[in-house]
Amino acid sequence: MTSDGVPTWDEVAREHGRFLYQVAYRLTGNSDDAADLVQEALLRVRKGLETYQPGSLEGWLARIVTNVFLDEVRRRRRRPVTALPDDPDRVLPAAPSADEASAELSADVQAALSSLPEEFRVAVVLCDVADLAYEDIAVATGAPVGTVRSRIHRGRRMLRAALQQGGVPG
């Protein structure tokens, strides 16, 4: 920590890296994209620390990782790429064991989350995974608090529909 209360890059990576990775994983839905997202976010953190004003560090980090995610979504829309799924066994289903039941339930929730349009996914992940207050989510996304609340609520309704139907919400 520097004398003016600003953490060093090393401290951010060590103490908040897992937070960044968790948010990145829930936004992207796979470990490789999450790892890329975290690395890019940490690059921006290093540059951003020069002008960082002490405050909600996790809110600031959430804003960075969200921006990196949305930048990547826009880039892929311009130049679509084909990626293999994180777990090839999900393409060629194997008989599930009892031990895998919990993992499959998590995978269903993650699949439903990944099926949400990005603005709703970001709102739900920042609220329910990053555990940010609406005000911090508003700062992170640049949207008014009322819009944040609406996106979270609609995102949850879509998630519910996706989990019930096992498909992409309409």
Add this chain to the structure above:
Amino acid sequence: MSAPGSLPEDLLSGYLDGELSPVQRAAVEQELARSAAWVAVLAEITDVRARVRALPLPEPPSGFWEAVLDEGPRRSRVTRHRVGGPLGWIAGGAAAAVVAVAFLVPSPHHASPSVATLVDSHATRSSLSQDPITQLAPIGFRR
């Protein structure tokens, strides 16, 4: 998100997350007391919220943190899935073809002034009885 004349339904998520003012909270509780539909929606979003919050902490690829902390932030990628098999070969072949075309197809050479302009000029001079052959000489040296 709300029926005419009633509260916006997204207040239910604000209620669940403890993000409402006391006045809004009281209004939601009043609506919940009279609307079975709102109670059902609240139960649904409560369940979804709990399921998302119960997701396990994901683990990054092996060696990820060691690489990040040892080398600092960098642009290189730790691990990537690549498109392999026939798709990879097709994509690679297409890229090679694009590069080959770019090198092999001659690009149009732009003379300045254009050949058409010089031809017109030559025709004009010829029509004015100047020496047409001598006037052509600069065309071969201009780029």
